[in-house]
Amino acid sequence: MAKDRKIDMVILGLLSHEDMTGYDIKKHIDGAINFFWKGSFGSIYPALSAMENEGQISKYKAEDSGAREKIFYHITDNGTDSLKAWLNEEQAVNDMKYETLLKLYFGGAGDRQMSLHNIEIFESKIRSDLELLKMYKGNLEKDTSNEDHMYFLLTVMFGIETYEAYLKWCGKAKKMLKNG
Template sequence: MPKTNTTIYIILGLLDHEQLSGYDIKKKIDMMISHFWEVGYGQIYPTLKLLEAEGLVVKQSAESSKGPEKNLYAITPSGKAALREWLDIGETKEYTRYEILLKLFFGSELDTEENIKRIGLFRERHQQNVNIIEMFKHNLKPILSQDDDHLYYYLTVLFGEEVYKAYLSWADKAEAMLRDAAQRRQAEEQGEEEGPE
């Protein structure tokens, strides 16, 4: 099985904790994992089908209080072994792709205010992420000793807290620098217009 399809191992890791439907898997990814790893909805069911064909998960029908039966997936011993094997492999690269930095790199093509607006929107998005992370932290802190999983979840939350706070700090500094540069240019232009006395 190819080790480059990280979605495989995300699903195995979630199923190692509990049985889930495809919909439940997507909800958990959106709520808990999407802050540091994106998984498209279209990847989940094909990956579940692959995992089932490989014998790494089993599918079973379960009654649903909200309507028709739903399929629940459970990890198999082979799935646990594949998950453990992947966890033992060292990370090859940390992916850092920031569209905002790419666009700011060429930002001199735009008015300063447009760049400041872009940074402001970046700040707003990540302030929301800080708020979500704070909620996770608040919920996990009292139950850290109840389950090893909670401790490891908490470590990812701490990482997110540090990263998002760094984003906000950068946004403040970047905006201040752009405003300072704009004021200097404006002062220079006014000086040129007035000319020598």
């Protein structure tokens, strides 16, 4: 892929299921996708504009959207081809960025209580997210006849196993910091 705007692929992937507004796209990104990909309105709308100019998507106004005009986006054949080409690429960047680990790495400049507190905050967030992932898993397992659900379920299962490993690490790390 010539350009490296992965937000385009997120948008094309979402639009491959249904037409959406920019707001709908943001809502979907903030939902289940949020566990492994982030996107802001500041990245979504410029991407939508560029993708429309490139012929990957088209837009249209909702016929009866009430007082506020709703603009929906639709994936074009060109967009579908781009999405499929990206899915077939063998190379994938899997960057991991955790500010908690960055703070812990430099924790020697502070004190153990600060590092312990940062781990506890991380642990609390992971526990909360893990419960949500388990709920998603239960819902997806109810309809295994839907092909898309299988792929959604695979990402949820990855998240569950990863977050369970994070919790295990949190326990060990807290024990090390408490025991010296």
